[in-house]
Amino acid sequence: MITKQDHKALTLEQLYEKRQLIKRILTGLGAVMLLAFAALLYLAFTDPKLRYLAAIAFTLFPVYLPNLINLMMINKEIKLREAL
Numbered sequence: 643m644i645t646k647q648d649h650k651a652l653t654l655e656q657l658y659e660k661r662q663l664i665k666r667i668l669t670g671l672g673a674v675m676l677l678a679f680a681a682l683l684y685l686a687f688t689d690p691k692l693r694y695l696a697a698i699a700f701t702l703f704p705v706y707l708p709n710l711i712n713l714m715m716i717n718k719e720i721k722l723r724e725a726l
Contacts, residue, residue: 649719657720664713671709675702 649657682699685692 649715654720654723657716657723661713661716661720664709664716668706668709668713671706675706678702 652660679699679702682695686694686696686699
């Protein structure tokens with residue numbers, strides 16, 4: 643896991659680049675997860691044998707959280723450096 647110390651070692655330009663990369667990753671991952679969520683829910687409610695897919699659909703969201711937390715840490719570090 644990336645810590646605050648890892649972000650402090652980067653320059654401001656590197657932080658901007660990393661923030662843009664993570665935003666693109668989150669956008670792509672979010673779109674794929676939304677499609678997968680919709681497909682799993684559709685299958686879960688149309689076929690009685692596949693009801694277990696509803697539970698799997700809701701477990702997709704924790705996959706998104708580490709990148710979101712990393713983005714928030716980068717944004718916080720950028721704000722700290724811009725305030726100086």
